[in-house]
Amino acid sequence: MAPSGIKPDQVLDCRGLLCPLPVIKTSKAIRSLAVGQVLEMLATDPGSKPDMLAWSKQTGQELLEVHEEDGVFRFLVRRTR
C-alpha cells in the first residue's frame, strides 16, 4: 500500500519494541480515540506487520495502510467500533 496522505489523529511510537508490546499499546491507544479517528503506529519489529493484520481482523478495527521504509513499518488504523 502506498502512502495515502491521511492525517492521523494520534501517533504511537513502538520502534524498538518486540511482540507483544506494539499490539498491546495499539489496542490501548485506539480506545483513547473517538470512533472514526485514525491512529498512526510506528514499529521496527518485522513480526508487527502480520501481527497488525491479524489484530485488525480479530478486533474489526480498520487497518487503512501499511507502509515500510528503511526498516520502519507505519500503520494507519481507524477506530471503527
Added chain:
Amino acid sequence: MKQKRRLALVASKGTLDMAYPPLILATTAAAMGWEVGIFFTFYGLDLLHRQRLKNLKVSPVGNPAMPPPVRSLPVKVPDIVGALPGMPSVATAIMKRWMRESNMPTVEELLEIARESGVKLFACATTMGVMGIRQEDLVDGAECAGATTFLDFASEADVTLFV
C-alpha cells in the same frame, strides 16, 4: 463481529524463561478483545506468588537451548559448570539483561498488563494445598479454583494451550 473469542491457557512452569510465553499469549489475546483465562498449576503457581514472582530463575543445567552468555562467542556452558554454586543467578541475570536490552517488559509488568486487561488468573487449588500456599501469598486478582472450574471455562474456549 462474532461473539467474543476465548483463550484458555495452562501455565505449568515456574522459571523465568517459561513465565513469558503464557503471559505474552494472554496479553496479546486480551489486546485482540478476547476473553482470557490462565490456570496456574504446579510450578506455574509461582508466577502468582507475591514473593516467588520476584525471584524467578532460569537454570543453565539440563537446558541445552540456553544461549551462550556472550552471543558472539558460540560456546555453550557445560552442565557441570552450570551446576556450580551461583550459576543459576548468573544465568538469570544474563536473561534479565537480554530482556531489558530488547525493551521487553518484566514478568511482573506483563502480569500487571494481564490483570489490567481483565485476564482471569486461576490459582490451582490443589497446588496451593500441596505446597502450603495461602490466598494471601498470591497477587491481587488471583482466584483459587480447581480443575473443574478451569475446564468449565476452557470448554467454551476457541483456543486452549498448555505451557
